Amino acid sequence: MGAPKPCFCLCLCLSIIIFFLPLVSSSHHLPGNPANEIVAIINKNRTAAKLGALNDSPGLGCMALQYVELCKDNCAATNGSVNCNPPEDDFTEVFGPNCGVELPTFGTITGHIVGCSQSKRYIADPEAAFSEVLVRDGRSLSVVRNRSHKGVGVGLFGVHKGPFFWCVLFGDGETNSTFMLEERGQGIKQKKGCFSGSAFACNSSNLIRSLGLWLLSLLLCLVLHILRG
The missing domain is CATH 1.20.5 (Single alpha-helices involved in coiled-coils or other helix-helix interfaces)
Structure with missing residues (x-):
């Protein structure tokens, strides 16, 4: 058997480059899980205002991802608002079951913030996403600093060649007893987007x-x- 021809060797090298190039480029735009970073920024903002830090709830995070997936066609290009208001029953009848949230542990949703943007730079810059997409006015800031919140979850979803969506859900209750995921969430593997508290990269x-x-x-x-x- 003769040595491989140069043409075949070149093709093989190019195929290896094609395999790794999307991974390298995507890691630049989506470093790990930006949803976790939004949670950290929210808690930093609250502690700066002398309020308690919130529990990072994977159950709330997963439902936040479900929320923005449902609203993916409702981004206002002019101001980044999301014109979408799912019925409250969707949390217990759709979002919760899709995530595997155990019904007896379902608490109260105490607030939410939703935003969207066509700019990819906000994915790589969670600080800017927080201040320029999610919390752009006093009303949104008052939601973040509401004293009734005990837990928080963030969902992030991007539409192909379209806008990126963020949703922050706040809830009551403690980490170990509220919005609990079945099998501790090990069976949940999101196909698109990401949510805070998840072990999977965005x-x-x-x-x-x-x-x-x-x-x-x-x-x-x-x-x-x-x-x-």
């Missing part, structure tokens, strides 16, 4: 996309190799 779908591109490029290289003899 860009997990990029690995699948990269693998598909790599297999396609490798297949094309093999076809070219066979045709060239």
Whole structure:
């Protein structure tokens, strides 16, 4: 068996580059889980106002992601507001069950903030997303600093070639007894977006996309190799 031809070796190298390039570029735009960073910023804002930090609730976070997925077609391009108000029953009948929130542990949603933007820079800059997308006025700030909140969860969702959405849900109750996820949330793997308290990175779908591109490029290289003899 002869040595591989230079053309095939070049194709193989290019296919490897194609596999890793989306992962490198996506990690620049989506560093880990930006939803967790929004929670940290909210607690920093509250403690600066001498208010208690909130519990990071994966149950609230997952429902926040469900919320923005439902509202993905309702972003106002002019001011970044989200014109979408799901019925309150959706939390217990749709969002909660989809996330695996145990019904007996379902507490009270004490507030929420929703925002959207066409700019990708807010994904890489959670501080700017907090101050320029989510909390742009006194009304939103008063929601963040409400004394009745005990827990918080953040959902983040991006539409392909479209806007990015953020949702912050606040709730009452303690971490170990309210908005509890079945099997501690181990069975939940979001296909798009991310939510705070989750162990999964926001860009997990990029690995699948990269693998598909790599297999396609490798297949094309093999076809070219066979045709060239």
